[in-house]
Amino acid sequence: MIDGFAISALYALGATGFTLIFGVSGVLNLSHGAIMVAAAVAAWAAASVLNVGTYAGALIGVAVALLTAFATYFAVVKPIQDSRRIPNEEKEIFVLTGTLLWGIMIQELIAYFFTNNAKTVLPIVEGVVEILGVRTPKNEIFTAIVCCLVIALLWLLVNRTRTGKAVLAASMNPRGVTLLGLELTNIYIVVWAIYGILAGIAGVLLGMFLGVSSYSVGPLTASAFSIVVLGGLGSVSGSLIAAFVVGYLETLTAYLVSPAYRTIPALLLLVFVMYIRPQGLLGRR
């Protein structure tokens, strides 16, 4: 159960950033998995190769994710959005393709420099505790707590601060925000920064919890994508619920049926939801 909670919380963290970007700027960022893996591998490299210590390593990981997120926005997404040669109605497809290719580039670079073997980040807290007779790594509890804290902070940021309210407004009506005199580009930059930090934390925690390799890029993007679609594109709370549904469904399948079929029920559920409620659980459009 705790295992399921930790996994779900991690999924939630990864997916929130993903859905936020979509909600605000309409961008589906298919390099999501690559950014998470880049964060984890950077944290590993900093801690194990450069010996900077666990905490510094984790921070470097998050910083790398932030930089990669900005690079994604400025090098890939913004040029496509600003381009006059691409018709507006085709921009979404271009962004999809662009971020997908960008993700593959990052993945190949990681494989080239760090091999495709899995890497693991040294846990910040080590050891295990017994909870109701189940031996649980302390790091798993730590992961769950960090995820919840970060999500709570995000909620506060969005609902209680001026910047957050501007972001929220932009997701509802971008034109209205511009009319109020707020620069849309600045809001986008804020959102990408939030996204980079979220993806970075999720990536580093994933590296501690399960370990990642360049092969994880595709599955990570796919899982964030399906969670977000299940929860309703652009809906943060929908993504949170969906993350827990998917996380628990996978864990239960692994425990009760077989670890080999882990992802299948969640994907079937996704197909099913697509049939009866195409906008997702809490989708607005």
Next chain:
Amino acid sequence: MKKILPGALHILLGAATIGALMTASGAALAADPIKIGVIAEAQAIAGASIPQAAQLAADEINAKGGVDGRKIEIISYDNHSSSADSVRAFQRAVNEDKVNAVIASYISEVVLALEPWASRLKTPFVTPGAASNEISKSVHADYEKNKYTFHGYLTSAALALSVCDGAKDLLVDKLHMKTAVIMSEDAAWTKPLDVGYEECLPKIGLKVLDHIRFSPDTTDFTPIFNKIEGAKPDVIITGISHVGVQPTVQWKNQQVPIPMFGISSQATNETFGKDTNQAAEGVLYQGVSGPGVAVTPKSVPFADNFKKKFGNYPSYAGYTAYDEVYYIADAVKRAGSTEADKLVDALEKTDWEGTIGRVQFYGKDDQFTHSIKYGKGLITGLMLQWQGGKQSAVWPKDVAKVDVKFPGFIKLSN
């Protein structure tokens, strides 16, 4: 008269030119390099050592004058761990780069895809690291067609035997273990391995309580370890290669109190300790070689030279690839030719002391035709353990340097 002389001169000159040309081409023939194509997974640690080790062997042979004056040339191709890319590389190696033999891959699925191409293009082909029984079984089933393929590494059946032989001495006789759970990834090479385990473990006195096969893209091993713990075995017998870092790290983080013993290909890599942040401590794995382990007088010098040149110790497939270049060169010398059928005949008669033991191939009548022979005096494999951040041999006795030792969270039941 005036006319005849220049004519005769002309003929003379012509003859001389032709003669010169002939000697030149004769010399070119003798100095024609022996080309060996190397197709491997450049991004995977196990695969990356393959072209490097092959090049090292070629450089050594060439420094001593080559084979009958012919240099060995290694042409390498990255297959991105993909069967389709490997097949293209094989076709290109044979049709365009005109290689005389191919060394390829540590992945059984890739080798099985290449095998029919070795037959079609009639090119001797040796794999340094794949394990599936099917590779050599197909040679046995249709010898005339598939005789070009050689299996330069132990079959899964032999690997299972090697693990069982090691387990008998280390686990049953010394630690009095009685039960085991088999944990293996779902891949071509583990099917025969599991059959081998199921057969030989009970024979040495380890009862198999459960058998878990999981998908190679599994990332969370918690449910698997929980299930294994529930069965309360004395030991987990592993069959893993595509995964390695993740189960090992989670085994340590979750403090699973049961030792892991068996095949864990990634644990054979020198970088495994770092990749797992030293969670590898206590992992027991089967290998054909290890740094500092003198299986033969050639093992240690090779590993040291490799490290000097490339900065890290070779993976298991590095050792075999190095040997393969040597015994292919030896076969060319004995055959006196690089002609495919003659080379196959010569390779079959290989008796080469390499870095992993004495290499001989099973014959036409054995079910594992063209696979390297397993057994005492040939190749038996080793059991090694990660101790103090290093790989140390613990079995067999004549090369063992240390005793088996486990980290604190392992609770031996006896």
